[in-house]
Amino acid sequence: MVFQILWLLCSIFDAISGQSISSSCQASCGNVSIPYPFGIGPSCYLDHWFEVVCNNDSSGSPKPVLRSPNLEVLNISFGVGIYLRSSTVRVNYPTFSICTTNGSNKKQNEVLAKSPFIFSQSENQFIAMGCNNSASIKSSDGSFIGCMSNCDSGYKVINGSSCYGTNNCCQTTIPSYLDAFETSIDPTSNNTQGCNSAFLVEEGWFQKRGSINTSSNIMSYVPVVLEWGIFDTSFNSLPTTKDASFAKITYNCTESSVSGRNTTFTCSCNNGFEGNPYLLGGCQDTNRAYLLNYMSDINxxxxxxxxxxxxNGSAGSTxxxxxxxxxxxxxxxxxDPPKPQVGAITLGTSSSLGLFVLLVGGWWSYKVVKKRKMIKQKNMFFKRNGGLLLQQQLSSHEANVENIRLFNSKDLEKATDRFNMNRILGQGGQGTVYKGMLADGRIVAVKKSRVIDEAKLEEFINEVVVLSQINHRNVVKLIGCCLETEVPLLVYEYVPNGTLFQYVNGQVEEIPLTWDMRLRIATEIAGALFYLHSAASTPIYHRDIKSTNILLDDKYRAKVADFGTSRTIAVDQTHLTTLVHGTFGYLDPEYFQSSQFTEKSDVYSFGVVLAELLTGEKAISSTRTQESRSLATYFIQSMEENNLFDIIDSRVLNEGKKEDIITVANLAKRCLNLNGKKRPTMKEVAMELEAVQMLQKVPNLQQNYEELQYVQAEINDLWDVVPTSTVPTSSADDRPLLFSQ
Known part of the structure; x- marks a missing residue:
């Protein structure tokens, strides 16, 4: 009863302070609700991006359309919970198809550029349909994904639930924060069975779509899910930013900042409340309807x-x-008539004291209930995120992961100042990384992952255990995790000096990369990859080696990071068959064609990084010619035309010996061989780079051949301590190592 009184008082304050959109605004179009900040008609929407027009289709039925992107709206939803799940708008989006060999095989998609909308990475898939159809998309930031559908003779009907590269259909994930992209269709042979098509589509809808006949049922539009937020220029004018003490615990807003896009904010009602978080008082308890009726009662x-x-009172009554x-x-x-003053004072004092006790007791009861609810919620999240399984692994003698630490959410909230936006180190498709300081003074990086797939919890926990066993000075160390929050929190060692990409491209002018530093960093990266491929307890393929995923510590030593797309394999496997995923410019062409990732695919990506260190060029550059935009192609062409020293970085030329530069360049060329079998292993790469480093320290090298042989033998003995693993079979294993930023 006490708690209900306090709730009523707070709710009355909330209702008095509330603000709503004019009742003259149209609340729906057809069967689609149009909640604020979206709106139909003047003064009913936040800005022009959220203006909805209610048109009639060919049958005369009302159809809502976003005016600026000109897309039909199917559904609008808000985020849910303290840890925000994205607000989305479901739209009809055009597909891309070619039915003849004539005409363009590319299509630009620019409708979301500079808008508050992006394509949802978690709810959409890229689909390619048709006989021997190789299709891909390239985003505006250079990310590149694609897949190839094999041709089954005489097979024309496709089922959305069996689109895995066979039966004339394939699918793959899309890049994060996708807002503009180019779609390409490149049939490997003439399609005599119908048309080739490629499109983004809502994954859940496509899985339940049923049979599709590619010869007669080419879809012009399919459902696509867009994530949306509010630009910072509009955020300060929202009703939710006004002062209302109770309203602040009903909703939650967070900032999302992506390179190349304006800052946006996304709001949602907290747990226990529902409604519209973009209106003051819009997030209400389920009992709120009674309160509003009470406040609108006629006196x-x-x-x-x-x-x-x-x-009239009884005769003689006063x-x-x-x-x-x-x-x-x-x-x-x-x-009744007034009583003596002493009685009134006593009554007033007793009433005041009783009210005070009531309020204190009510507040205490509220705190107790809230604390119990939080404990119950944490236990639920801990079980859902695989905490019991991880505890079992930690108690196992075989796991040998006594160094991993289970953090509680309160410690990490304190370490990151409640995940303050000023503590953000970086953001990516699978999470946000914050800088934090633990109670013992240690600086760490805390990664808040995106929503985890509950069907893969066992795999996730097993991979966390595997990663916790990696003990290499050139691999970023996983310290621990927290599983009692809605999404897992992962804690890593903090690496202070940024990424290798920033130094190679001259973004950090205070510390230029010398030739010795470049050679040492390349050797450290190669050693780390050799460890992952061959020396770790379970072989690991990184699958996303690039200069932005190489961090530099306080002594400018390399640290391999971002294992978000990494995979473990059994010791008797040679490759993984997976959906194609990677970064354009670093992606192994052989992997793209076959969807089979081997350890040589990591070697190719390392070869691009080695070329970056030698040339100071970017992996993809629009300043080079069309044929040479890829650094791998540009580097190999220059070597074949004997123009190597024309593209080498000037600092490398001034500080390095020409014979050493040529040795490293030839090694990079071998890593970039289009035939994976002809590329060296990471063990061979690490040995050769180590040899160049050690031979630099040997004086009068050309006059002392015996000393050269001694150094080479010493290196061979050093690297032969840890054997490599060789195996003959294939696998379709596709287990995520952990969630990346």
């Missing part, structure tokens, strides 16, 4: 003055009557 006492005058309004009615109350 019968005001409508008829002296309503209770007809009620009592008087007055009218008291009640919900839906009224009552006449009797007022």
């Amino acid at each position: 019968e006492c005001d409508r008829i003055p002296n309503r209770c005058n007809s009620f 009592s008087t009557r007055y009218c008291e309004n009640t919900y839906g009615s009224f009552s006449c109350q009797v007022v």
Whole structure:
């Protein structure tokens, strides 16, 4: 009862402070609700991006359309919970198809550029349909994904639930924060069975779509899910930013900042509340309807003055009557004559004391209930995120992961100042990384992952255990995790000096990369990859080696990071068959064609990084010619044309010996061989780079051949301590190592 009184007081304050959109605004179009900040008609929407027009289709039925992107709206939803799940708008989006060999095989998609909308990475898939159809998309930031559908003779009907590269259909994930992209269709042979098509589509809808006949049922539009937020220029004018003490615990807003896009904010109602978080008082408890009806009740006492005058007291009575309004009615109350002043003081004091005790008791009860609810919620998240399985692994003698630490959410909230936006180190498709300081003073990086697939919890926990066993000075160390929050929190060692990409491209001018530093960093990366491929307890393929995923510590030593797309394999496997995923410019062409990732695919990506260190060029550059935009192609062409020293970085030329530069360049060329079997292993790469480093320290090298042989033998003995693993079979294993930023 006490708690209900406090809730009523707070809710009344909330209702009085509330603000709503004009009742003249159209709330829906057809069967689609149009909630604020979206709106139909003047003054009913936040800005022009959220303007909805209610048109009639060919059958005369009303159809809502976003005016600026010109896309039909199917559904609008808000985020849910303290840890925000994205607000989305489901739209009809055009597909891309070619049915003849004539005409363009590319299509630009620019409708979302500079808008508050992006394509949802978690809810959409890229689909390619048709006989021997190789299709891909390239985003505006250079990310590149694609797949190839094999041709089954005479097979024309496709089922969305079996689109895995066979039966004329394939699918793959899309890049994060996708807002503009180019679609390409490149049939590897003439399609005599129908048309080739490629498109983004809502994954859940496509899985349930049923049979599709590619020769007669080419879809012009399919459902696509867009994530949306509010630009910072509009955020300060929202009703939710006004001062209302109770309203602040009903909703939650967070900032999302992506390179190349304006800052946006996304709001949602907290757990236990529902409604529209973009209106003050819009997030309400389920009992709120009663409160609003009570506040809109008609006061019968005001409508008829002296309503209770007809009620006379008994003869000789000094009592008087007055009218008291009640919900839906009224009552006449009797007022007795005043009692002596002492009694009034006593009554007032007792009432005040009773009210004080009531309020204190009510507040204490509220805190107890809230604390129990939080504990129950944390236990639920811990079990859902695989905490019991991880505890079992930690208690196992075989796991040998005593160094991994289970953090509680309160410690990590304190370490990151409640995940303050000023603590953000970086953001990516699978999470946000914050800088934090633990209670013992240690600086760490805390990664808040995106929503985890509950079907893969066992794999996730097993991979966390595997990663915790990696003990290499050139691999970013996983310290621990927290599983009692809605999404897992992962804690890594903090690496302070940014990425290798920033130094190679001259973004950090204070510390230029010398030739010795470049050679040492390349050797450290190669050693780390050799460890992952061959020396770790379970072989690991990184699958996303690039200069932005190489961090530099306080002594500018390399640290391989971002294992978000990494995979573990059994010791008797040679490759993984997976959906194609990677970064354009670093992606192994052989992997793209076959969907089979081997350890040589990591070697190719390392070869691009080695070329970056030698040339100071970017992996993809629009300043080079069309044929040479890829650094791998540009580098190999220059070597074949004997123009190597024309593209080498000037600092490398001034500080390095020409024979050493040529040795490293030839090694990079071998890593970039289009035939994976002809590329060296990471063990061979690490040995050769180590040899160049050690031979630099040997004086009078050309005059002392015996000393050269001694150094080479010493290196061979050093690297032969840890054997490589060789195996003959294939696998379709596709287990995520952990969630990346």
